[in-house]
Amino acid sequence: MAQDVRPHRILVVDDDPLVCRAVERMFTPRGYQVTCARSAPEAVGVFTAQPYPVVITDLRLPGPDGLSLVEDLIALSPCTAFVMVTSSALVGRGRREGDRSIVSIIPKPWEDEDLYAAVDQARDLHDLRSSRDITPVREQILLLEDHEGDALMVQELLEDSGFAVRWVTRLRDALDVLRRDHHPIVLTDLALADARGLDCVIQIARASPHSATLVLSGLEDETLAAQAFRWGAEDYLVKGRFGAQELRRAMLFAAERKRAERRVSQLAHTDALTGLANRAAFMDRVRRAVAQARRNGTRLSLLYLDLDGFKGINDSLGHAAGDAVLQAFADRLVRGVRPYDVVGRLGGDEFAILLEDVRASADVEHVAQRLVDSMAPPVVIPEGNLNVATSIGIGTFPEGGDTPDALLADADAAMYAAKRSGRNRYCWSPRASRAA
Numbered sequence: 001m002a003q004d005v006r007p008h009r010i011l012v013v014d015d016d017p018l019v020c021r022a023v024e025r026m027f028t029p030r031g032y033q034v035t036c037a038r039s040a041p042e043a044v045g046v047f048t049a050q051p052y053p054v055v056i057t058d059l060r061l062p063g064p065d066g067l068s069l070v071e072d073l074i075a076l077s078p079c080t081a082f083v084m085v086t087s088s089a090l091v092g093r094g095r096r097e098g099d100r101s102i103v104s105i106i107p108k109p110w111e112d113e114d115l116y117a118a119v120d121q122a123r124d125l126h127d128l129r130s131s132r133d134i135t136p137v138r139e140q141i142l143l144l145e146d147h148e149g150d151a152l153m154v155q156e157l158l159e160d161s162g163f164a165v166r167w168v169t170r171l172r173d174a175l176d177v178l179r180r181d182h183h184p185i186v187l188t189d190l191a192l193a194d195a196r197g198l199d200c201v202i203q204i205a206r207a208s209p210h211s212a213t214l215v216l217s218g219l220e221d222e223t224l225a226a227q228a229f230r231w232g233a234e235d236y237l238v239k240g241r242f243g244a245q246e247l248r249r250a251m252l253f254a255a256e257r258k259r260a261e262r263r264v265s266q267l268a269h270t271d272a273l274t275g276l277a278n279r280a281a282f283m284d285r286v287r288r289a290v291a292q293a294r295r296n297g298t299r300l301s302l303l304y305l306d307l308d309g310f311k312g313i314n315d316s317l318g319h320a321a322g323d324a325v326l327q328a329f330a331d332r333l334v335r336g337v338r339p340y341d342v343v344g345r346l347g348g349d350e351f352a353i354l355l356e357d358v359r360a361s362a363d364v365e366h367v368a369q370r371l372v373d374s375m376a377p378p379v380v381i382p383e384g385n386l387n388v389a390t391s392i393g394i395g396t397f398p399e400g401g402d403t404p405d406a407l408l409a410d411a412d413a414a415m416y417a418a419k420r421s422g423r424n425r426y427c428w429s430p431r432a433s434r435a436a
Contacts, residue, residue, distance in 0.1 A: 008030075008031045008032045008033060009032065009033045009035070009052050009053060009054070010023065010027060010032050010033070010034050010035070010052065010054045010055070010056060010119065011035050011036075011037065011043060011046060011047060011052040011054070011055045011056070012034060012035070012036045012037070012055075012056045012057075013036075013037045013038075013039075013040065013042075013043040013055065013056070013057040013058065013061065013066070013069060014036075014038070014056075014057070014058045014061075014085075015038050015039065015058070015061060015062050016058075017036070017038075019058070019085070019108075020034070020036035023056060023115075024036075026112060026115065026116070027119070035052070038062075039061055039062050039063055039064075040061050040063055040064040040065070040066075040068060040069040040072070041063060041064070043055075043057070043069055043073070044069070044072055044073070044076075047073050047076060047077070048076060051073075051076060051077035051079075051080060052077075052080060053079070053080060053081070053122075053123060053126040053127075053130075054080070054081055054082075054083065054119055054122045054123055054126060055069075055070075055073060055080060055081075055082045055083070056082075056083045056084075056085055056115075056119070057069055057070070057082060057083075057084055057085070058084070058085060058086050059084055059086035059105075059275070060086060060275055064259075066084055066086070068259065070082050070101060070102060074101055078129065079126050079129040079130045080101065080126060081101055081103050081121075081122035081123070081125040081126045081129075082101050082102045082103065082122065083102075083103060083104050083105075083106065083115070083118045083119060083122050084102055084104070084105040084106070085105075085106045085107075085108060085110055085115070086105070086106075086107065086108060101125075103118060103121045103122045103125055104117075104118035104121060104122070106118060107331065109380065140163070140164045140165075140166055140181075140183055141158075141163050141164070141165055141166065141183055141184070141185040141186070141187060141251070142166050142168065142174060142177060142178065142183040142185070142186045142187070142211075143155070143165050143166065143167045143168070143186075143187045143188075144168055144169075144170075144171065144174045144186065144187065144188040144189065144192070144200065144204075145167065145169065145187070145188070145189050145216070146169040146170070146189070146192050146193050147189070150189070150216070150239060151167050151169075153239075154187060154216065154247070155167070157243065157244040157247050157248075158244070158247065158248070161244070161248050163185075163248075163251070166183070169192075169193070170192065170193060170194050171192055171194050171195040171199075171200050171203060172194060174186070174188070174200075174204065175203060175204070175207045178204065178207045178208035178211065179207055179208075182208070182210065182211070183208065183211055184210075184211060184212060184255055184258075185211065185212050185213075185214065185251050185254065185255055186204055186208070186211050186212070186213045186214070187214050187216055187251075188200050188201065188204060188213060188214070188215060188216065189215075189216055189217060189218075190215060190217050190219070190224070190228075191217075191218070198224075198227055198228060198231050201213055201215065201228055201231050201232055201233050202231050202232065204232070205231065205232030210258065210262060211258070212234045212251075212254040212255045212257065212258035213232055213233045213234055213254075214233065214234060214235045214236075214237060214250060214251060214254050215228045215233050215235070215236045215237065216237050216239055217236065217237070217238060217239065218238070218239045218240075219238070220238045220241075224236075234253075234254035234255075234257050234258060235250045235253070235254050237250060269281035271344075271345040273323055273326060273327065273345070274326060274327055274330035274345050275330070276330055276333075276334075276343050276344055276345045276351070277342060277343065277344040277345070278344065278345060279344065279345070279346045279347060281344065282342060282344025282345075282346065282352060282354070283344075283404055283405075283408070285342050285344075285354060286302065286342075286354055286404040286407065286408070287404045289354055289356050290397055290402075290403070290404055290407065292356075293356070293357075293397055293398075294398070294402075298356075298357050298358075299357075299358045299396055299397060299398070300354065300355060300356045300357065300358055300396065300397045301354075301355040301358045301364045301394055301395070301396045301397075302352060302353070302354055302355070302394070302395045302396075302397075302400075302407050302408060302410075302411045303352060303353040303355065303364075303367070303368060303371075303392050303393070303394055303411065303426075304350070304351075304352050304392070304393040304394075304395070304408065304411035304412045304414065304415040305333070305350070305351045305352065305353070305371070305390050305391070305392045305393075305415065306348075306349045306350045306351065306390065306391060306415065307325070307326075307329055307349040307388055307389070307390055308388070308389040308390060308391055308419070308423045308424060309388075309389075310322065310325070310326075310348075310349040310388075313325055313386065317381075317383050321381050321382075321383050321386075324379070324381045324382075325379050325381065325386060325388060326345075326349060328379045328381075328388075329349075329351070329375075329379075329388065329390070330343070330345065330351065332371070332374040332375065333351060333353065333371060333374075335374070336367070336370050336371045336374045337353055337355070337367060337371075340356075341353060341354065341355055341356075342354040352408070352411070353367075353371075355367065358396065361396075361428075364394060364396075365426070368392050368394060368426035369426065371390065371392060371426075372389075372390060372392065372424060372425060372426060375388050375389050375390050375424075389423060389424035390424070391415055391416075391418040391419045391423050391424065391425065391426075391427075392415060392418060392425070392426035392427070393411045393412060393413065393414030393415025393416070393417065393418055393426070393427055393428075393429065394411060394414055394426060394427070394428045394429065395407050395408070395410035395411030395414060395429045395431075396429075396431075399431045400429050400431050410429045410431060411429060413429060414427050414428060414429035415427070417429075
């Protein structure tokens with residue numbers, strides 16, 4: 001798509017109309033034309049008509065999230081730069097590794113000077129990319145085919161498609177490539193020298209679960225096609241029965257189905273309010289961590305937290321204010337732990353944190369105290385400034401229980417001990433403290 005964007009245009013993507021009005025208030029006097037979209041699909045429609053040099057987007061949107069939107073819009077206009085403004089607890093994790101199009105991630109509510117600076121930086125990045133006459137990078141797909149004639153046919157069909165084809169002839173080579181580099185689409189035959197039947201589909205899905213897999217087979221077999229779908233393929237095409245247009249369409253649809261599958265999976269494992277792992281996802285991670293700690297002879301700690309006096313906030317100020325406090329609380333928890341520690345919302349105002357490979361009890365105490373201290377600044381909401389505090393219970397494996405449920409119950413009991421001791425503090429479970 002031609003890069004015919006004008007310099008003073010901003011697309012704002014947020015389901016809260018107040019956000020768009022705030023951006024208009026800030027940037028219209030500075031000569032910007034501000035356009036608003038309430039969802040990712042609406043933004044794609046607006047953007048397709050004419051790209052924008054700068055996009056301000058929330059991370060959490062109805063339907064596809066802000067990160068998926070960045071991927072979609074970059075495919076249309078690689079010069080565009082993005083500013084992410086979000087109240088989500090994922091604000092510290094919003095930038096995907098290698099994604100240089102998101103120039104800044106700003107928490108809500110923002111400081112005007114921060115947003116002005118971020119948009120200026122985004123415009124500079126857009127202008128720099130435009131001056132270099134950047135053209136879209138051809139998306140690389142992986143072709144697993146040991147018949148040279150069939151491989152050449154696929155490469156010819158995709159010659160002018162915008163895709164670059166990486167061709168390998170053996171399954172083990174394909175698996176090595178997928179473990180090193182991400183390929184959004186994999187085309188594979190089922191009859192290979194080092195793999196037969198659906199084994200290649202199964203192993204590709206395990207090695208690269210985010211890749212869309214299309215089977216290109218010489219067999220017109222509906223039973224085999226159904227089995228391929230069951231084991232992870234997004235489509236099944238019979239060689240000699242498709243041309244360039246059919247192959248490209250199948251690849252695009254397969255990629256979109258895989259993307260939708262990831263979004264559904266993300267929603268199933270994510271707490272809608274805070275963006276954290278939900279109870280099911282968190283406990284699944286604890287189960288895996290306990291199994292690994294048992295195998296390796298290591299320790300892990302589980303912190304159980306809730307907000308002191310949260311019911312009073314809901315009762316006096318309403319659930320909207322309560323939700324804003326929970327989001328701020330979740331954000332502070334994420335900021336207070338290591339990037340690879342797992343933070344989950346168990347329900348209501350109850351949260352938990354999994355700390356793996358614990359070397360010393362003092363390290364856990366340092367984390368717990370940092371989280372208690374992080375609640376000191378008041379939470380700013382439209383109703384005013386609120387002082388919040390948290391009580392934390394600490395359980396450890398293996399002393400606190402040899403199952404995830406027992407470990408969680410041990411930490412929960414310790415959290416109530418912290419409340420009985422005066423709140424706004426942490427407390428070890430009796431079994432954990434004896435091991436400290």
